[in-house]
Amino acid sequence: MADEDQQIEFWADNLAREILNRETFNYLDKKIKKRDSSYNIKSSTSISGVPHIGNASDVFRAEAVVNALKSLNKKVHFFWVGEDMDNLRKVPANIPESYKKHLGKPVSEIPCPENCCDSYATHFENLFVESLKDQFGVDFKFYSMAKEYKSGKFYELIKTALKNRNKIRKILNSFRDPKRPLGPDWMPWEPVCENCGKIITTKMLDIDDDLETVQYECVDYQFEHTLIKGCGNKGISEIKKGHGKLTWKVEWATQWKRWAVHFEPFGKEHGVNCPKVPGVAKIGAGSFWVAGNISETIYNHPEPCPTEKPNVIQPYEYVLVGNEKMSASKGNTISTWDWPQFAPPETLRLFFLKKPKTQSNIMSIKKINKKYKLIDKQFDIQKLIEEIDRLSEIYFGILDEDEDKLHLKKRLYEVCMNNQVPDKIPKRIPFRFAIIMCQLQDILEPEIILENAISVVKKKFDVEELSPMDLKLMRIDLERAEFWVEKFAPNNIKIKITKDIQPQTIKLLSKNQIESITQFINDFNSRTWDEESLQNYIFTIGKNKIGNVKKTFQMFYKILIGKKYGPRLGPFLLSLDKKWISDRMNKVIELYNKLN
Numbered sequence: 001m002a003d004e005d006q007q008i009e010f011w012a013d014n015l016a017r018e019i020l021n022r023e024t025f026n027y028l029d030k031k032i033k034k035r036d037s038s039y040n041i042k043s044s045t046s047i048s049g050v051p052h053i054g055n056a057s058d059v060f061r062a063e064a065v066v067n068a069l070k071s072l073n074k075k076v077h078f079f080w081v082g083e084d085m086d087n088l089r090k091v092p093a094n095i096p097e098s099y100k101k102h103l104g105k106p107v108s109e110i111p112c113p114e115n116c117c118d119s120y121a122t123h124f125e126n127l128f129v130e131s132l133k134d135q136f137g138v139d140f141k142f143y144s145m146a147k148e149y150k151s152g153k154f155y156e157l158i159k160t161a162l163k164n165r166n167k168i169r170k171i172l173n174s175f176r177d178p179k180r181p182l183g184p185d186w187m188p189w190e191p192v193c194e195n196c197g198k199i200i201t202t203k204m205l206d207i208d209d210d211l212e213t214v215q216y217e218c219v220d221y222q223f224e225h226t227l228i229k230g231c232g233n234k235g236i237s238e239i240k241k242g243h244g245k246l247t248w249k250v251e252w253a254t255q256w257k258r259w260a261v262h263f264e265p266f267g268k269e270h271g272v273n274c275p276k277v278p279g280v281a282k283i284g285a286g287s288f289w290v291a292g293n294i295s296e297t298i299y300n301h302p303e304p305c306p307t308e309k310p311n312v313i314q315p316y317e318y319v320l321v322g323n324e325k326m327s328a329s330k331g332n333t334i335s336t337w338d339w340p341q342f343a344p345p346e347t348l349r350l351f352f353l354k355k356p357k358t359q360s361n362i363m364s365i366k367k368i369n370k371k372y373k374l375i376d377k378q379f380d381i382q383k384l385i386e387e388i389d390r391l392s393e394i395y396f397g398i399l400d401e402d403e404d405k406l407h408l409k410k411r412l413y414e415v416c417m418n419n420q421v422p423d424k425i426p427k428r429i430p431f432r433f434a435i436i437m438c439q440l441q442d443i444l445e446p447e448i449i450l451e452n453a454i455s456v457v458k459k460k461f462d463v464e465e466l467s468p469m470d471l472k473l474m475r476i477d478l479e480r481a482e483f484w485v486e487k488f489a490p491n492n493i494k495i496k497i498t499k500d501i502q503p504q505t506i507k508l509l510s511k512n513q514i515e516s517i518t519q520f521i522n523d524f525n526s527r528t529w530d531e532e533s534l535q536n537y538i539f540t541i542g543k544n545k546i547g548n549v550k551k552t553f554q555m556f557y558k559i560l561i562g563k564k565y566g567p568r569l570g571p572f573l574l575s576l577d578k579k580w581i582s583d584r585m586n587k588v589i590e591l592y593n594k595l596n
Helices: 011-021 053-071 097-102 120-135 145-151 155-163 165-174 248-258 287-299 345-353 380-395 403-416 431-437 446-461 468-488 503-507 511-526 531-546 549-561 569-575 578-595
Strands: 038-046 075-083 141-144 189-191 202-207 213-218 221-223 226-228 234-238 244-246 319-321 360-362 364-368 371-375
Touching: 011 053, 038 053, 038 248, 053 075, 053 120, 053 319, 053 345, 075 120, 075 145, 120 141, 141 145, 145 244, 155 165, 155 189, 155 244, 155 248, 155 287, 165 287, 189 202, 189 213, 189 234, 244 248, 248 287, 345 360, 345 380, 345 403, 360 380, 371 468, 380 403, 380 431, 431 446, 431 468, 431 569, 446 468, 503 578, 511 531, 511 549, 511 578, 531 549, 531 569, 549 569, 549 578
Parallel strands: 038 075, 075 141, 319 360
Antiparallel strands: 189 244, 202 213, 213 234, 221 226, 364 371
């Protein structure tokens, strides 16, 4: 192995060292006071839609840094903030259209769509947080912004923002188009209308000298193609009651001050046009950099980016589905609570952590009756599962890896496993085999399916016995494969074996094909095969005996599953019972002879 000093450092370890070694503010000529050994790492999500795996990318990337700091023996407070005072701007897919009447209201004050929780926000916060904790093992504390505001914990921070509103306005305007500046009447506080419950429609009119109350009017608000009607109410909002929220960039800065945040990952949309990069225009800078200016200038808290410019994770790239950005309003999303039903949790970490600065796409989408259907045409889930399996084999020394890559591969596996690597390699069913086996329940008993899977796993890992945990994982693998087939598999992978062979299939067979089937039965039963040798054998039959490789494969598929295409034929045949295949082929020969 290469010397430790020469190893390329995993990005999260690199960032942890940047955090520890940081000495200065980013915008002020000021030193950071020496800290103790405790570090605060934040992640957050707006609950204005339905949380999905794209939102979890922020959590997992923050978690990687948390684990890197812990590996350096640092104490870490890792927490996630639910931005549940954000307003509902669009009705997400699968949410009743009746929720249009709630547009513009804080999601913490909208009814639960399933009538099982206190609010819309609570419903989805519970699903998101519980799935991350229970299914993925993420260890963090949860804070609700609605509760934070109402508890008074942001009271002094709000007053500071109101007191310094002109300074903040100048900061904001320095990043805005000069033709569209915020006016002198701009206020950083957004109260909830006490009459209609909307927050997006309230316009600040005045504030008292003590910065305790603000006067507002509820007016119409237009954004994109939506007009949200104000109710016309004029009212007074008491800051201390916390029935409202700070404007986004100011709120972000106050959160960093409130929790003394050292680091927070953020996406590309928040990190454009970093003002510290030479030659980049300051106008249109991302919200993170703007909030960073406010944090340092107004709240005397260093921007939670340990470098002056973008680094190995800040900002991270978009996650796409079907080459489109995930959107709850479109419905082209995958939830964190669904992912473990079709893939191991560590595969989602792998998806987000292996190349965080590279745009990632998963699955394809098809629009059916104005709704999106996700289809795994490129077998992205299979690739992730096979990649994590390969990493485990590298980690445990079963597979060799280039010296210059070995450290990074092993470190990536540790992080994907949340630093909880098992003592022995997990013995999993190869996914491509599992997606075939789970579809054979019409012709094979569950015990036979499991026995076949056990045989494959024993052969793969060269072991004679499997532990109870191995068997448990194998059953889960089959269940996950079945879920994937049902929800995401392309049609050519779906298998439905019928009891009877279609008459048209027999009629279209030639004498030459029947002779080839006879030869196949004899050779198949008398030889030992693996996936590649059987695949090549059928290819040779098609080329030399029948004279058309494509038609040969189509013939086998029509006989076996009644259609011209299916899963890769070699592995598929090996997953079936040998006697069943022989009986099926002999039946074809018998029916052909009756017709001829």
